[in-house]
Amino acid sequence: MTSCTPGARIIPGFKKWSPATGSFRLPEVLGFRASGADAEAVAEAFAADLAELLVTTVCSATQAPALEFVIDPEDQRFAHIPEHVRPEAYRLVVGEAIALTAPTARGLYWGTRSLLQLLAANPALTHGEALDWPDYPVRGFVIDVGRRFSRPAFIRDLIRHMSWHKLNTLVIHLNDNEITKDTGRPWNEAQHGFRLRSDSDDFAHLASTDGSYVRADWESFEDLAASQGVNIIPEIDAPAHARAFIVHHPELGRNGGDSDMLDLTDSTAINFMKGIFNEFLPWFRGPLVHFGADEYDREHPQDYRRYFNEIAAHLRACGKTPVAWGSLSVMSKGAGVSKSAGVSKSAGPEPPAGYDRDVIMCSWNNEWYGPLEATSDGYRIINTNDDLLYTVPYADYYCGTGLPLERLWNEWEPHIFGAGQELSKGHPQLLGAMSALWNDLVLEDYTEQDMYTMVAPTFGLLGQKMWGGTPPGVTFSEFLEAQKALPQWPGKEFVRGGK
Template sequence: MNSTTDSATPTAPVVVPSLQRWEAQPGTTGLGEGFVVEHPEDLAGLARTLRADIADVTGLAGGIGADTGAGKITLVLDPELEFGTDNATAPDEGYVLAIDGGVRISARTATGVYWGTRSLLQMLSASTELPAGIATDWPNYPVRGFMLDVGRRFARPEALRDYIRFLSWYKLNTFMVHLNDNEITKDTKRSWDQAQQGFRLASDSPWLAGLAAEDGAYSRAEWDSFEDLAAQRHVQLIPEIDVPAHSRSFIRWRPELGLNGGDSDMLDLEKPETVELVKNVFEEFVPWFRGPAVHFGADEYARGHSKTYRGFFNAVSTHLRSLGKDPVAWGSLTMMSEGAGAPGPGGYNRDVTMCAWSRDWYSGQAAVADGYNVINTDDRLLYIVPFADYYHGQGLDARDLFENWEPHIFGTGYNLYPGHPQLLGAASALWNDLVLLDYDERAVYELVKPAFGVLAQKMWAGAVPELGYEDFMDRNAAVAVWPGSTLLG
């Protein structure tokens, strides 16, 4: 007798995020030494990754050739596969995992197959004797992310590569890398000349000499290694070059372009050469970036400059479009201009994805009303500032997120409805504001890790009836060891 259940019931396998649908069947299927992975040529690389990850998680080595009785995993691309849902993300990222004498993972896309292998690996981390059944699974939202501030505090390349692996283990598909920033001098009481700053990309182009931070910056080869791994792990990198505020690294390099005669971390937008310099910097680095989107910051600029800020916002977003990228920005239009204005030359470009980070600067509701697609990055709910006495200095409140949050929730009076067509998803963020403290990448990871499974659950599958916080965290602990770690895991 078969039984179809929602995810996370007692009969469903322990997977985080939990399965959208599980149809239990009698019996089990074992996987042993010498198992084989059958696949089409299009999935050869994915099959290699799966074999390596199984060896890492279970210690079992896969064989080559015909099934010898140790078990067979079949990977299938099926462009006609149905998921039994009208969720728009299912065709691109959904999969069906069938366990009945063998293991079969089917999807319309390689990404869907890859997510199916993550569920299989989490099952295998509990036991190589797998429960028989059929999982049908898909994400509720297309953007499920995390942002890391490396501008204020450099993270070694090994750490970024580990974050890519960590995200993909939980089926989080978006890694925003905040590549430049600086000390908050109003808090440290130091001058701008003394302020810590960092631009974390190092180009060989002579005209950019002096821009890259001396205490750490990524070469083109290192960035390529991030892109290679992200493609293998089906994670999209969204690099951020933050302008026109948070730009002390630019002003240190080109003092004449700084607001207030360079005594600032903001670029002077009254000078046409400022916009041209920013465009040239993006022209230099956009070829490094393989994903469809590039973030240009655009937050927390000095108020009282609405016209020049709007001109800058439109010029940079249009330029990124001309370079073949989808522009992303931190929502700031309420504070800067009391909204986006009417579409057209007198208003703001609408073809920008807004990270809705502040209810005061530009709420998710306000951005949606102005016509923007949004990503929930609400600061009060989703920001970590390590060891600070504001936001979440000791890590996000995992219980509160589990019991009260989903991507459509921005705070009382600011929420959207679940599945709103302009709500792309959500991303938590870690900001290294306290530049004078001594801590490293491992300390950062330890703050991020406790709530990661909860965030993945809420972004992928949402709340599960009758699953409490303690039970969920027990499930999360059972699958918390992820494959491939070199520094963090």
């Protein structure tokens, strides 16, 4: 959002906007021309969305178009943009016609989100030129479906709404269980869930009876996400939070199965988890897979370290980049350098206990593993700070009714983790940030609509913060006014009762 965008404020706003004299008015029939199949797919998606938002006829143009889509990776106007975010850059020129240019299809797609917001707010656009790109490559959200199932339509609408604000990463937390220390119930009564349903007899029994995704559901997530510029990161969480597996195989659990933690004293549970990943990795198209690894019993650090290293190596051997919740300050008082990880001693300290460093760490808690220690140990990290970015519906901890938006607007940027833990803006090991919704209170009565009401207002604000930071001179109240005036995102399903 900027104060100088043509005809309206968009969220997130342009990095650069240079106004010119004149204005473009949307015609009754808008013709477009696209160069190449990828650009044509983006153009067709734009046409469908614009028709929904404005009931405007959009068609492919055989003569001079009013709108042109171009993908040009050699365009030198993008050369100064940092390489790690350049694929998401775009250039928008508004004149007698409109031209969108980008080095990739994803950048072109982000340009259409800005253009849709502009046109839906005011079909008359000021002439000018925008050049836009994100500050960080990871801008995301975590949804906990392990403790509370979300219908496929809800997941797809999260993807659509995230995309509207250029949020590009959705972590789907696929298994978890009741926190029995809070409810006082024994483990054999604890609610638990694993949300993938395999056709294989070896794994089909793991799927929750109160809701799970078959492969066709997952394909629908991946298809939509690919078309909307969003990466899906699946998370299968262990060796803690593993009750959904232990309930079917008590021999895998600590205390004879009376636990939600895997027994890691031998290789049985580790091999079981490798088998689960082997079964479902073919479902997952993206390069990143999250293997959890948080909140294990701190009295068993060597067992934990073995699990962490073996699962990380297994995922890499399967062609995936492993992601984990940062826990190493508690589990080992620092990561150290695993000689097998191939990291030089200059990358950080080398305590005796070595952890694989080729893992992306979600820095979720400053005591479990804060950003200063994680980056010192050489890890690439994502800011998922619990104090600032966690919503737990109706809880009296974290944020029970939604994130504190005014506090975030006034005090937060992706490099800020609270409690004196702060990195430099644009730190090379900081990939970005993600907020999260955790369904800890499994006995509480609430719906997907309640969840959506809590998280929906955050996407615009966090999208702005992760894409371009806080716009100079824009107050929180001004941002709220702009957000209220913003057109609704297209393609809703679950609010219309989709299945």
